[in-house]
Amino acid sequence: MKTSHRFLPVLLLLALLQTGSLRAQQAAVPQARLTARDNFSDMRFGLFIHWGVYSLLGDGEWVMHNKRIPYTDYSRLPDAFYPHNFDAKTWVKMAKDAGMKYITITSRHHDGFSMFNTKASEYNIMNTPYKKDPLAELAKECKAQGIKLFFYYSLLDWGRADYGYGSPIVNGKPTKGDWDHYIAFMKAQLTELLTNYPDIAGIWFDGEWEREDVDWRFNEIYALIHKLKPDALIGNNHHHAARDGEDFQMFERDLPGENKAGFSGGATISQALPLETCETMNGSWGFTITDHHYKTVRQVIQLLVSAAGRNANLLLNVGPMADGVIQPEFADTLRAAGKWMKQYGGAIYGTRAGFLAPQSWGVTTQRAGHQYVHILQTPGTNPLFLPNIPGHLRKATIYGSEVTVKYTLVDKGVLLYLDGLGDVAYDNIIDLSFE
Structure with a gap:
């Protein structure tokens, strides 16, 4: 549906009023x-x-x-x-x-x-x-x-x-x-x-x-x-x-x-x-x-x-x-x-929730320059492709250790090589550190 140009000032006013109301509600907390x-x-x-x-x-x-x-x-x-x-x-x-x-x-x-x-x-x-x-x-x-x-x-x-x-x-x-x-x-x-x-x-x-x-x-x-x-x-x-x-x-x-x-x-x-x-x-x-x-x-x-x-x-x-x-x-x-x-x-x-929406294999969480990749089910592919990484990846390690996880940066994401991670007991966590 198209909007007539003669209604645009009214719509703009309503939008400004709604924005002001939202700010007022937030300020009231x-x-x-x-x-x-x-x-x-x-x-x-x-x-x-x-x-x-x-x-x-x-x-x-x-x-x-x-x-x-x-x-x-x-x-x-x-x-x-x-x-x-x-x-x-x-x-x-x-x-x-x-x-x-x-x-x-x-x-x-x-x-x-x-x-x-x-x-x-x-x-x-x-x-x-x-x-x-x-x-x-x-x-x-x-x-x-x-x-x-x-x-x-x-x-x-x-x-x-x-x-x-x-x-x-x-x-x-x-x-x-x-x-x-x-x-x-x-x-x-x-x-x-x-x-x-x-x-x-x-x-x-x-x-x-x-x-x-x-x-x-x-x-x-x-x-x-x-x-x-x-x-x-x-x-x-x-x-x-x-x-x-x-x-x-x-x-x-x-x-x-x-x-x-x-x-x-x-x-x-x-x-x-x-x-x-x-x-x-x-x-x-x-x-x-x-x-x-x-x-x-x-x-x-x-x-x-x-x-x-x-x-x-x-x-x-x-x-x-x-x-x-x-x-x-x-x-x-x-x-x-x-x-x-x-x-x-x-x-x-x-x-907080990480950069990647929940997947069939698991989820991601994030905190202070780290994205944690939680592998809850063994993925059907290796390497695992993660699209749209949020910045310059500095390193990838198995969480809580200095054991590195091999990766390759590709267009629009990164490939994580899961060799050596072993079977998923509860949660295999890969720590992605970003600059």
């Missing part, structure tokens, strides 16, 4: 939060923890919904919840030894039970036989060991009357329940999480997708969070493009650009915000006693590398048992991944 976003991208590896009273039933965090357990029956579970083996120091040390830089834990899931000391609801862990706040202990230990802590918070609630689960939405509110009261309740809890746990790095929302046509009042909720803690980061697992007020974009069970799980088909990938992929270590988020489909060390490492090559963090989930113990099958794999990260983490931490 305080430097503390911009710095927190960059630091978040640098971390690259985090631990996700789904833990609650549902762990008692050993059938995942959706057991109340999936088994159609009436709320009146399900709400008896807290009377039996006593995680006597929970040890915050052990959890945080496990994450740190795995090379993880942050933890995101469920403060309240879809079942409505709060895993922290809250005055906004009696349905919380202080009213169990345990009578202690594990999130307070975890926050204290994270600070001691230098790990950032995020709180997962469910927008969806299967049990609260004011939420009106399952009722039609009319004019932005459920026809049953009390939406104004529910919004006020969430604000009260978020205020507690951001003031009673002062070192919290951010909030990880989930559940919006249950009723996308309701007025969630995110402008109010996000403004409250950023007022209480200006450098707190906000993410929302709504499976769409990021909206104003959000600080990172997450992808559930998918790498950015993929849609194998069927959640990310409508999600435009942000070019401005940090990205995060969340995934499970078996097939479940919450503790599931019959789920033995554990990812191997190779799968975990390659998932982490693949995320970094797409400019994303990996948030890898464990579902602790009801007694507070994280299964040894998880802990052993994370320990092995941590050993690998100690040796090769320099090609992951602090990097």
Whole structure:
């Protein structure tokens, strides 16, 4: 379609207005939060923890919904919840030894039970036989060991009357329940999480997708969070493009650009915000006693590398048992991944996606004059052609060594000779140094 010349001044004015608006939006983000976003991208590896009273039933965090357990029956579970083996120091040390830089834990899931000391609801862990706040202990230990802590918070609630689960939405509110009261309740809890746990790095929302046509009042909720803690980061697992007020974009069970799980088909990938992929270590988020489909060390490492090559963090989930113990099958794999990260983490931490888009054989990452070529699958060709290298190549070596990798500069790229690299165990990394 052609544009008439008489409309060009109007279009130019609109473009200038849009540019000014974008600059104003960027300027409105305080430097503390911009710095927190960059630091978040640098971390690259985090631990996700789904833990609650549902762990008692050993059938995942959706057991109340999936088994159609009436709320009146399900709400008896807290009377039996006593995680006597929970040890915050052990959890945080496990994450740190795995090379993880942050933890995101469920403060309240879809079942409505709060895993922290809250005055906004009696349905919380202080009213169990345990009578202690594990999130307070975890926050204290994270600070001691230098790990950032995020709180997962469910927008969806299967049990609260004011939420009106399952009722039609009319004019932005459920026809049953009390939406104004529910919004006020969430604000009260978020205020507690951001003031009673002062070192919290951010909030990880989930559940919006249950009723996308309701007025969630995110402008109010996000403004409250950023007022209480200006450098707190906000993410929302709504499976769409990021909206104003959000600080990172997450992808559930998918790498950015993929849609194998069927959640990310409508999600435009942000070019401005940090990205995060969340995934499970078996097939479940919450503790599931019959789920033995554990990812191997190779799968975990390659998932982490693949995320970094797409400019994303990996948030890898464990579902602790009801007694507070994280299964040894998880802990052993994370320990092995941590050993690998100690040796090769320099090609992951602090990097951004490299010059080459993800390939069938692997990905690239970059940092400070280095492009790291991560070969995750043996390429079908040798030498390997890399197009459009970003500058004058000074040398190519096997990462972490002085062993050179032969190469030939050709028109529009470089040929890397892979002789001597051996089979791919987890990740063969070639370090390309540029002047």
